[in-house]
Amino acid sequence: MKPAGIVLAGGLSRRMQGPEKSLLILNGATLISRVAERLREQVADIAINANGDAERFQEAECPVISDTVPGHVGPLAGVLTGMRWAAERRLTHIATVAADTPFFPYDLVPRLRSKAATETSIVMASSGGRVHPVCALWPVSLADALEDFLVVEDKRKILEFAERYDLHEEQFLNDNLDPFFNINTPDDLAEAKRHLEAETVG
Numbered sequence: 001m002k003p004a005g006i007v008l009a010g011g012l013s014r015r016m017q018g019p020e021k022s023l024l025i026l027n028g029a030t031l032i033s034r035v036a037e038r039l040r041e042q043v044a045d046i047a048i049n050a051n052g053d054a055e056r057f058q059e060a061e062c063p064v065i066s067d068t069v070p071g072h073v074g075p076l077a078g079v080l081t082g083m084r085w086a087a088e089r090r091l092t093h094i095a096t097v098a099a100d101t102p103f104f105p106y107d108l109v110p111r112l113r114s115k116a117a118t119e120t121s122i123v124m125a126s127s128g129g130r131v132h133p134v135c136a137l138w139p140v141s142l143a144d145a146l147e148d149f150l151v152v153e154d155k156r157k158i159l160e161f162a163e164r165y166d167l168h169e170e171q172f173l174n175d176n177l178d179p180f181f182n183i184n185t186p187d188d189l190a191e192a193k194r195h196l197e198a199e200t201v202g
Helices: 031-040 054-060 075-088 108-114 140-152 158-162 186-201
Strands: 004-008 045-049 093-098 121-127 130-139 166-172
Touching: 004 031, 004 075, 031 045, 031 054, 031 093, 045 075, 075 093, 075 130, 075 140, 075 158, 093 108, 108 121, 108 130, 108 166, 130 140, 130 158
Parallel strands: 004 045, 004 093, 121 166
Antiparallel strands: 093 130, 121 130
């Protein structure tokens, strides 16, 4: 069974010097809609994790689910929220991606799933010798443990939680651009536009 797909869009966009970065336009479409479209074909169901007015993500045509843990405690809150949402749909896993990574591979989720050794494996993508913890496959069965980590232990670090369990990596090769290139600044957005233009010309 395919996992649920969760687009993590809860960041505060501090480095973008302006609008919410997931709503920035990249060659005619918002980042969030590009990411959702790329993920949609790889998963059984899809949602956006974000707080605030859900109407701003209308273009992406996905349900929007708000953090179940208050206080903007980071990406793991989105992972937990996604786990709870997937459990309601009787899905056993979620695949998470960041809303500012519009070039992640079209085979990301199948490859993460292929690396899961057990039903409780967590699998994270890596490229160029770097792990990308928010691009990962998570078993829904860890939801209660994750909530304790966030609320009872008051911890936030993704790897600290993941390393308690059966953690694996799936390595992706860099081509012309790191597939997990993320857009944090205006310069990053300009680079992404150049990359898309080069692909079109090619």
